């Protein structure tokens with residue numbers, strides 16, 4: 001077994017070359033939790049080739065995630081693939097390219113309506129289409145992992161802001177796009193992880209094994225299909241571009257590209273950079289929001305008494321035929337608290353996204369060398385009794401104060417990450433989830449299909465992502481509201 005370097009936090013280095021992999025087996029997250037119970041809130045491991053520090057204390061996490069020298073991304077094969085093997089995009093870029101892309105994307109997302117009434121109009125169009133689709137499922141037991149209408153609704157909102165385009169729910173192109181992105185999520189968490197953990201395997205493993213066993217062929221094909229779709233939008237945009245009046249994020253990227261041509265360290269040097277930046281928005285936004293929506297519905301089916309309270313609150317605040325707006329948040333505090341509690345309990349990105357130190361840093365008296373992966377255990381913060389009255393219960397009151405007002409920021413709560421790389425789409429995601437959730441609860445009641453028991457368990461082999469297991473539900477149309 002390997003010895004720990006002087007100055008590092010306690011932890012386990014495992015075997016040379018393999019690190020802790022042989023001990024952790026397929027359920028790496030549970031192994032990490034076991035080590036936390038042994039070594040405390042800061043410990044180190046060798047994750048395959050990579051020295052990794054795992055942080056589980058909220059204050060320490062907050063300080064490290066704000067440290068400019070801890071904002072790189074690990075040298076994972078899957079991350080590099082998604083960025084087209086170049087430092088570009090927002091999610092996996094680093095250094096000045098990341099900073100410029102992040103600042104620019106944030107600015108234009110705000111200009112194009114994120115968190116404002118423009119986004120609300122776009123989302124409301126999608127709610128109408130989504131409710132129509134869901135109506136077709138009324139009274140039939142349906143596996144909610146098999147329906148794509150949430151994904152299409154969420155994607156359409158992002159498409160509209162990125163490239164002013166919307167698709168019909170039944171559109172084959174968008175259905176394939178959604179299932180491709182879904183596939184990619186599964187593939188990058190499958191055997192491809194070996195290439196992430198052991199970079200020295202990359203040149204050794206024969207290409208046919210990468211293509212077939214690790215499913216790189218599907219990943220490449222999906223990426224190609226997505227790029228074709230972006231090219232269509234880019235062509236249309238270039239033909240009608242007015243640099244002084246950008247209509248959407250793509251116009252803004254193209255305008256910026258013109259002024260960046262031939263320069264280094266700029267986020268949009270050429271059309272390929274533009275396409276990868278677009279792709280990042282969809283990768284960052286689609287599965288995160290759709291999966292959280294599925295978790296919300298699962299919790300509603302699991303806790304009918306909470307669902308009933310949600311519906312009573314909505315009925316008191318507005319007539320059934322009025323679509324919700326963001327202004328309704330003020331009168332739907334319990335609904336908001338329920339969404340926050342789902343974020344806490346589901347902890348969709350339980351280890352957030354890994355960071356990497358770009359210089360040596362000091363944390364709590366320990367010396368963390370350059371090039372160390374930093375993982376934050378947000379899932380642990382989400383169940384730490386230090387922050388939560390009933391950590392194991394589904395208890396929306398965690399997010400309500402004495403006056404019944406919603407508390408949006410709380411120590412120990414970080415579903416969107418925290419610090420300098422905190423989620424760029426948080427405001428949009430929160431608007432999506434609120435409006436979709438209220439729209440669905442106004443019209444339908446959800447319950448588990450006979451014989452089904454909604455479970456909070458997830459696939460133990462998935463290190464980063466917690467997706468709900470397949471589950472059959474029944475939607476029932478709500479009875480019309482009685483006249484007062």
Ligand code: HEM
Pocket residue numbers: 065090091092102158280281282284285286288289292348349352353354415416417418420421422423424425426428429
């Ligand atoms: C429920 C929905 C969502 C959740 C739970 C979520 C969560 C996260 C988390 C944990 C991170 C990593 C933060 C870090 O590295 O420290 C992240 C980053 C990011 N998210 Fe989200 N996200 C959601 C929705 C969205 C949406 C809708 C978009 C875009 C439209 C988006 C775009 C991004 C981008 C671009 C980044 C990279 C930021 C950076 O590295 O600077 N996300 N998100």
